[in-house]
Amino acid sequence: MEAFHVPVLLRETLEYLVPPGPDCLMVDATQGLAGHSTAFLDRYPGLRVLGVDADPEMQAMARERLAPYGDRVSFRRCFFDEFFGDFRADDERPGVVLFDFGVSMYHFREAKRGFSMQGEEALDMRLDPSTGRPASDLVNEMDARGLARILEDYGEEPFAWRIAQAIERERRVVPIDSARRLAELVRAAVPPKARYGRTHPATRTFQALRIAVNDELGRIARALDAAIESLAPGGVIGAISFHSLEDRIVKLAFRERAEKRARNRYRKDEAEPIPRTEGRRSLVILTPKPVEPGNDEVEANPASRSAKLRAARAAD
Ligand SMILES: C[S@@+](CC[C@H](N)C(=O)[O-])C[C@H]1O[C@@H](n2cnc3c(N)ncnc32)[C@H](O)[C@@H]1O
Structure with missing residues (x-):
C-alpha cells in the first residue's frame, strides 16, 4: 500500500503538530491511506485517531491498514466540511487536526475515475x-x-x-x-x-x-473555521496545501484569528499574546512562513514539490 501514496512533509507535520496532552484525539480530516495517521499513532501511544475521508475506497483501505491499532482508531465517511459542520458542543474536542488537501497517488494510478490523463477512464473525478x-x-x-x-x-x-x-x-x-x-x-x-x-x-x-x-476550495473555506473552533485547549491544527489557492485560504483563516504578539526583541517566544478576535478562538501561528519540503523529499517524491504546511495552536 505504501507504494500508492507517500505522506508528504511527514517529519515536519510531526514536528509542528505536537498534541497538547498524552491521551487526546486527533482528527485526520483527509485520512487517505493513513500515512500521517500511522505516524502519529506510532509516535504517541495514548493518541486516538478519528479518520475522515469522502472517498469510500480510500477509507476501506485505511481501515485495513489501521486494523492493528484496534479501538484507538475510528472513522467517518464524509466530506470534512460536513464533519466539522456537524460538530456538537459535547463532542470530544480534538487536540490535533490535520488537513492534507487534494487527492492521493492512488487516485491518479488506480482509482479509474478519470483523475489521470492516461487511461480510457470515464471522466468522473468525484471523490x-x-x-x-x-x-x-x-x-x-x-x-x-x-x-x-x-x-x-x-x-x-x-x-x-x-x-x-x-x-x-x-x-x-x-x-x-x-x-x-x-x-x-x-x-x-x-x-x-x-x-x-x-x-x-x-x-x-x-x-x-x-x-x-468536488467543490474543493469551498469545502476548505467552510471547514477551517469550524475546525479551529472545535480544537481542545492548546490544540494544534495543520494544513498541507498543494496550490496557491488552497494555501491562500489557509493563510487568511489563520491570520484572521492570529494573536498579535507584543514585541520583545530578546525572547520572541515568550511575548505576551494580545487577543485580537473577540468571541472566537484565537490562534498562535506556529509557521510564520509556510514550511516546504527539503530537496531530499522532493527528490524522493516529486509529487511533494508544491506542498506547503501551515500550522497553528489554539491560544486558549
Ligand atoms: C492527499 S490525500 C491524503 C493522504 C494521507 N495524508 C496519507 O498520508 O495517506 C487526500 C485525501 O483526502 C480525501 N479528501 C480530499 N478532499 C476531501 C474533503 N473535502 N473531505 C473529505 N476527504 C477529502 C481524498 O479522498 C484523499 O483520500
Whole structure:
C-alpha cells in the first residue's frame, strides 16, 4: 500500500503538530491511506485517531491498514466540511487536526475515475461517486464561458478560452466522456509550443475540473473555521496545501484569528499574546512562513514539490 501514496512533509507535520496532552484525539480530516495517521499513532501511544475521508475506497483501505491499532482508531465517511459542520458542543474536542488537501497517488494510478490523463477512464473525478455530478457533466453541458472561468480560476490555465471553445466544438460531434479524449483534445487546442513540455498540457485543465467537481476550495473555506473552533485547549491544527489557492485560504483563516504578539526583541517566544478576535478562538501561528519540503523529499517524491504546511495552536 505504501507504494500508492507517500505522506508528504511527514517529519515536519510531526514536528509542528505536537498534541497538547498524552491521551487526546486527533482528527485526520483527509485520512487517505493513513500515512500521517500511522505516524502519529506510532509516535504517541495514548493518541486516538478519528479518520475522515469522502472517498469510500480510500477509507476501506485505511481501515485495513489501521486494523492493528484496534479501538484507538475510528472513522467517518464524509466530506470534512460536513464533519466539522456537524460538530456538537459535547463532542470530544480534538487536540490535533490535520488537513492534507487534494487527492492521493492512488487516485491518479488506480482509482479509474478519470483523475489521470492516461487511461480510457470515464471522466468522473468525484471523490464520493455516490453524490454530486461527474466531470463529464460539466464538460458536456456547461457553456464555454463557464468552462473557461473554471480553468482560469482553479487551474490558472493561460489558454482557458481556447480550450473551452475546443471542448464546446468537439462535444457537438460526440460527447466527451473519457479522460484520454479530453487530454488529447486539450493538447490539440493549445498552441504548438505548449504541447510537449515537461508536464502534459492538460494537467491544469484536469486539476481545475477536479476542484470544481468536488467543490474543493469551498469545502476548505467552510471547514477551517469550524475546525479551529472545535480544537481542545492548546490544540494544534495543520494544513498541507498543494496550490496557491488552497494555501491562500489557509493563510487568511489563520491570520484572521492570529494573536498579535507584543514585541520583545530578546525572547520572541515568550511575548505576551494580545487577543485580537473577540468571541472566537484565537490562534498562535506556529509557521510564520509556510514550511516546504527539503530537496531530499522532493527528490524522493516529486509529487511533494508544491506542498506547503501551515500550522497553528489554539491560544486558549
Ligand atoms: C492527499 S490525500 C491524503 C493522504 C494521507 N495524508 C496519507 O498520508 O495517506 C487526500 C485525501 O483526502 C480525501 N479528501 C480530499 N478532499 C476531501 C474533503 N473535502 N473531505 C473529505 N476527504 C477529502 C481524498 O479522498 C484523499 O483520500
